[in-house]
Amino acid sequence: RRRDEAEAAPVGSSFPLGSVRLRRLLRDSAREKAAFVHGQVVGAAGEETDAVLILEKTPFQEEKIEELLRRHGKMELQMSNDIYSTYRLQPPPELSEIKVTVVHPATEKHLQKYLRQEVHLIRETWEDYKNITLPFIQSQSFSIQWVYNILEKKAEADRIIHENPDPCNGFVLVPDFKWNQNQLEDLYLIALIHRRDVKSLRDLTAEHLPLLRNILQEGKEAITKHFGVPGSQLRIYLHYQPSYYHLHVHFTALGYDAPGCSVERAHLLEDVMDNLLLDAQHYQKRALTFPLRADEPLLKRFQEAGRV
Amino acid sequence: RRRDEAEAAPVGSSFPLGSVRLRRLLRDSAREKAAFVHGQVVGAAGEETDAVLILEKTPFQEEKIEELLRRHGKMELQMSNDIYSTYRLQPPPELSEIKVTVVHPATEKHLQKYLRQEVHLIRETWEDYKNITLPFIQSQSFSIQWVYNILEKKAEADRIIHENPDPCNGFVLVPDFKWNQNQLEDLYLIALIHRRDVKSLRDLTAEHLPLLRNILQEGKEAITKHFGVPGSQLRIYLHYQPSYYHLHVHFTALGYDAPGCSVERAHLLEDVMDNLLLDAQHYQKRALTFPLRADEPLLKRFQEAGRV
Structure with missing residues (x-):
């Protein structure tokens, strides 16, 4: 139809x-x-x-798969090992x-x-962060007014799913722009912290554990209550590098292959908390990997410093 | 070629x-x-x-796209609006x-x-591993004969891209089943270690650092030499849980959103090595997160133990 x-x-x-x-x-x-x-x-x-x-x-249409296997033009065995084999098959035009x-x-x-754009992986040491990344972030004047608008209820106030108003350990939970809220398959929410002095993962120390615990627990509870999705079906993580330097945490449906949840960019909140528990300065010591596109100015800084 | x-x-x-x-x-x-x-x-x-x-x-092959547009069988305008239009096209079998x-x-x-299946996240402590996961793995008898076939050159010998024959610190690098080798966009190779006593990430200690270093360095070099892809454009990682319990490392093109590279399943090899350098027993201490599908017997074990 x-x-x-x-x-x-x-x-x-x-x-x-x-x-x-x-x-x-x-x-x-x-x-x-x-x-x-x-x-x-x-x-x-x-x-x-x-x-x-x-x-x-x-995509394949279920009802045509059998016909596809029966009516293929040319078929060619490519590899065979034990119970596994692979074939190439040329489908007739009307099934393709x-x-x-x-x-x-x-x-x-x-x-x-x-x-x-070509993408390259950077392995950023703490020294790289201090000498290259931090000065770069400080030289930029990316506006995050839209974040402050949400925190101050000047925008999207009706979209807030949950708030913990504590100025130090509180946060606001809102649906991400990318999610239209029509279906739970691609559920995507963001927790924005109230305090304004934490740029990214690199700033986190054991001092922030109460804040992170609140986000993890209250975020899960609010999503379960509001959308019926249990905490065990949520992927809860931070990005490094983030796309804006005001600390925020991503909540996505585990079954949703969300953009940016790859291992080279995402850090599970629970891993972050365990790292800080074992070493308060973990993120001021360890190397972190992240991808940069060829046109991003930060890549040029790393190249100039001979670090790529 | x-x-x-x-x-x-x-x-x-x-x-x-x-x-x-x-x-x-x-x-x-x-x-x-x-x-x-x-x-x-x-x-x-x-x-x-x-x-x-x-x-x-x-995937599409760049050099054949023009021919595909020229030699299509049937073409049908589907939608047209301003500067945008969409068509259906039936490609000739040899281009499909x-x-x-x-x-x-x-x-x-x-x-x-x-x-x-529905998927749930597990946060597995070391005690969970010893009491639930390890006994489960030992009770299973999933055949990994196909791995031994490769290591012993009884299968896929002509597909080996690189080998370090050392029985303790050596490995074999082969293209993954999922990659047809026609294009570099979805490049996917697997390094299989020669020793047979390392089931997964959980078994790794500082003892394995020379092996992991060989995989990282030689794997990158072999892929650059063979396929022209530089090391900075490779995502190199392990899965936990793996799909088979013989330690292996995944090499995928960074630009390729490979299945299984999400933060809840993948562990960057360089992070693993840094963890082992700082604490030889890291993977015998820390909690690890992984997804389990509703039908996987291991989930039932975690449920029976009251851990989900």
Whole structure:
């Protein structure tokens, strides 16, 4: 039925997909089987215009899998070991589909939006933090007014799920922007601390344990009460580097593969608390790994310091 | 070139893919364009055996995208609005590929492994490990013959990327099953250690630092040499719980959002080494978090012990 609706969509000017010239691959996602490409089209008068093409393979349809296995064109054994084997199979065209999204004419901004940046891992020692990262953070004037607006109830006051008003050990829990709250599968909330002197994981010491304990316990309880999701089905973590330097904790549904929950960026709150319990200065001693994109100015600082 | 190597792989007994009967869909991932199905095969004597089939569409290959747009079979405009439009396109079979992984014969355990389940987080103390997890592991008899086949060159010998033959501090580096080696975007290799007495992270002590250092350094060098991917673009980590209890280390492309690289399951090799350097018994002291699916017998053990 959904397909019929789509087919009945209003038809605009058709894009000459077959004659597009590929300029470059902007980005691709091997996991999602998607590719973002910059293409060029030559118009009737010979003028060239830019386009972004997003190609994506479609998910399997359960009812067609058997047919797919029966009617494959070419099949090739690739590897065999014990009970495991892998094959390559060429499906017939009618059982194979690619979705193509076209942005045309595309501006430079569209192209930049989809362009992949190379990412590098940094292994930041405490000295690196003091000499490179901290001066960089201090030289930036990223506004976090939106955080203060929430803490002061000047914005999003009606979205607050829970608050502990203590100025030192309190926090506010709000749904993350990315979550539309329509379904629990991608549940995503953020706890913002009231105190304003903790930039990131690197500032945490044993002094902050009561605050962290409140976030862990009250955050879990509030989410269970409000959304019915038990604490054992929540992934509770901090980012390093964070995207803004006012300490906050992420709560996401465990079954949701949330962006930014990879091991190279996320730190489980419970691990952080255990680290601080065993060594109050853990985060002023240990090396921390994080990814930086090629266009991020902090990467340049690390490169200039000969640390990449 | 890498593809030719794969084609030259030794051919074992072929699985009758075309005559498999589908019993049910165990799980599917719309995001990853993958489906996990339970199939049944009827043997020559009429006996039925179970199989798990994992179908996965393959990532796009950059050099074939233009051809794909030019040579599509059927193309259909789906939606058009301002500068945006979407199309469905049926690719010719030779530009379309599905990877099929077969586990056959499959046991009930294999079927359960791929069946979608609710997931819970466990926070395992060292006492939990000794009293619950370790006895459970010892009571199981999941075969790891396929690991020994690789270590003894009885299988996949032509796939070995690097080997350090030292029986104590050596290892073998091979491409993971999940990677077809056609593109670097989803690069995925596994280092399997030669010694057979280290089940997981929980067994690691400072004694294993030379082995871990070899894996980190030689693994990075071999991947850079063989595939041209620099070490700073690799995510190098262990799983806890692992899917098999013979210590192994994962190497994945940093830009690839690999399954199992989430903070609740992955441990960066460099963090593991730093932990062992500071405290030889770190992994015999600290609590570790990991997810367990509702059907995993280990969860039941934790529930019976009142630990969930």
